[in-house]
Amino acid sequence: MSEEHHHGPKKGITRWLFTTNHKDIGTMYLWLSFIMFLFAGSMAMGIRMELFQPGKSLFEPNFFNQLTTLHGLIMVFGAVMPAFVGLANWQIPLMIGAPDMALPRMNNWSFWILPVAFSILASTLFMEGGGPNFGWTFYAPLSTTAPTTPSSTDFFIFSVHLMGMSSIMGSLNIIVTIFNLRAPGMTYMQMPIFVWTWFITAFLLVAVMPVLAGCVTMMLADRHLGTSFFSAAGGGDPILFQHVFWFFGHPEVYIIILPAFGVMSEIIPTFSRKKIFGYHSMVYATAAIAILSFTVWAHHMFTTGMPVIGEIYFMFATMLIAVPTGVKVFNWTATMWKGAMSFEAPMLFAIAFLIMFSIGGFSGLMLAIVPADFQYHDTYFVVAHFHYVMVPGAIFGAIAAVYYWLPKWSGKMYSEFLSKLHFWLSFISLNLVFFPMHFLGLAGMPRRIPDYALQFADFNMICSISAFVFGLSQIFFLFILLKTIYSGKEVREKKTWDGAEGLEWTVATPAPYHTFSTPPKVVPLH
Amino acid sequence: MHNRLTKLIFSFFTLLIISSNAAAEYSLNMTRGVTPISRDIYDLHMTIFWICVVIAVLVFSVMIYAIIFHRKSLGCVPAKFHENTTVEIIWTIVPVFILIGMAWPATKVLIDMEDNSKSDMTIKITGYMWKWHYDYLGQEVRFESNLATPMEQINGREPKGKNYLLEVDNPLVLPINKKIRFITTANDVIHAWWVPALGIKKDAVPGFANEAWAIINKPGIYRGQCAELCGARHGFMPIVVIAKSEFEYEKWLKNQKKK
């Protein structure tokens, strides 16, 4: 085997267009996700501006609905999912000792479909009739044959198909990579937990993305081919849409959070200087969560008029998911217990994740109780719940991962002071945004309304102001990242964090363009 | 610096949570409502809430203790343990029992809620984009219920009234102490009929009929909103229920029939 020629990557735009290198593709995914995060975040700023005070402020209600729809769609499909795929691309080969992903050219295509898909989705805002205005859950018949369904819906459907294709190809790539390219000695039960969580997430994606594709195709057929999947007139049922959508939708939210769980399982042991507690049960708990996630979809549909037996079953099944999730939280806590902790930025975000995600989990448990759900459903209580699990959950997971691995990727260290400032600004403002939403929901404020009754005004104002602070903090994050990449302090130690374990910490810093061209020697860790 | 700030923030949130019960008048908490079911729901909600608070306090105190005392800066040496099968089994089994304890009362309330039999009267509710139609089945009384807040208030040209966005031209009038069966459906897209004080939220699905019931124990005015996105004016189709004594209700009904 000859020495690698140190020709380095190509120069210019063709490097990025044609790259098959997992590091380049990971970088592109991460930047795309950040841009989409800021775009969807500005939709959120628009929402909070309108909701700052009662009364019509800036936007027509129809445009407000477009803002909420696009905020949801782009955050879920454009910010959170690509961020974790980017982390997967960067880290999985490094963590299992593989030179690259198993299917590098397909990897490139998985990425480049996304800018096309999101351009199409964003362009719907400028089409006649406006963009999608039926919520990110696009229930039929509001999204198929209602008088107010915009004609851009077909472009929205196309965009969803493209995103689905990208996810499916990316997941297949991850599965094949993990099956085939682990270094000798890296058995399944020696893999880092981040690799495990992505392995399981990839199976979830392959299983449910086609369901979403089927769902939007049925929508397309109802709109243009005279079918009546979701219309009672032809023997169909609008509730069928909800069943098919949520059969995708519930595993989707676990797809979003499982990689963040994996990140936590990397960061907490490092900064506690202790191995993860209960490695085996972490793996089994993740698998249990994934399998259970297929069995609970109708807990989003308790008010649709389900038979009592169905309501009882879904209530029990949903409550059951709390058990493996609790096991994971206990294991992380036990990892911290009697460790020797230090609180650099990644650890701060990780601890905030633990506490805030648990709060989101508790509100989820409350939502699972069907009679109570009849008062919570489609109110701001639900909005509070899912923002707690998504923002201090998934988003903080991604941010923590970026701070954690950025030195390895770029060879530059971020400013600890600035990053801690970013953390405290984000942490405090997000709690001030989303905690009051619990009360708004309990007091009776429904979701997806551009204007509200007077008793909700005070809390809405607090939410809006804090939301602006949160938004600005993320611009601050962008500034921190750019500052680090261009003028950060250089780091050259292979093991940037003294408590870190794993193969990615055995390569040079910054990680060379090609790593593990020869398989490494694997030291058993678990 | 870390532990003090964390402690401060944590005590703030704990206070916030604890104060929620006391601050019900400030609309921080769910309403107890005026029907047996709404009261059952409120009790369930508070039970689950307090169970979650207890678990949260237990788990978070362990975390916070570790954050304060198990730090490298205090010179701690990390322990070597990374598994303990007994403990792991315990903290898998115990939550299951806690969950069963939560699910048992919830199931009872749920079965009660879904028992629509032996009703005294039926109201058929049809959701439209963007208003409600009410039909007193068997009484030949039917009317539309539209938002009554004037556009000038919405546009900010006039000061907003007390029941801004929660007032209608023709409210639904119901008798107290009678079991009322509500049938919901829709004309165009999915809506949802929700009155928190009655403890009812049911989707109104076009082409399908859904059932719910309530026995209103107290006369009064109860307001609700549409709870399923149905287009631009989803936030502008409220529900107002006026519960009257049986005598007043019969009077009102007779009046309506004359029209």
Added chain:
Amino acid sequence: MIQISNYKKILLIFFSIIIFTSFFYLYFFIDLKANNLFISYIILFIISITGYIYILCKQKIYRTILLIISFMSIFCFMLVPIYDVFCSITGLNGKIDISKFGTYNASNKGINKSRIIAIEFDVTYNKNIQLKFKPKHYEIKLRPGEIFHTSYYVKNLTKKEIIIQAIPSIVPWIANKYFKKIECFCFETQTLFPNEETNMNLSFYIDSKIPNTIQRLTLSYTLFNVSNKTF
């Protein structure tokens, strides 16, 4: 050059003819409604494509992929009859009443005189359909097993022809199984000329096996305008 035996060459030519003629068929006979001849031709076409590829691809991996895809496609199309069988066995499809054209089954132990069930008849209009739609009876009391005849009056209030379809919905849902329709206009499209009015008949009985927990049920019809076939 691919080495193919003479026997396989003949098969290839046969398949090619089918595939070739299918283009003409599609072009000239696209308006033909699906009937047995059409379906047989389609099946033959699919077999031809499959056989064509099978003969030309020698490698095991391509043949396996071809078999899997064929199996998946055939399974998808077979789902239509499979669902029908599944629904009739489990009785899950309560809305589309299979006993629509059933006769009164006297072996249902006759009329159950000990119970009375109240039945409400209700109508809902879909979108802005311009019709008058009224049930003949608004509420009746019936014993399980007794046959009842009623009708719904409908009048087209517009100056255009309209095609309508009435979709039933029964609450409580569990009563669907016990509401046996003998004559019904559910799911049947009805064309109404401008200003035409008609009565649509409904004859039914309640199965005597209906549980004691049900004393009142509501039959709600939603009237849809299906003239443009966009539902």
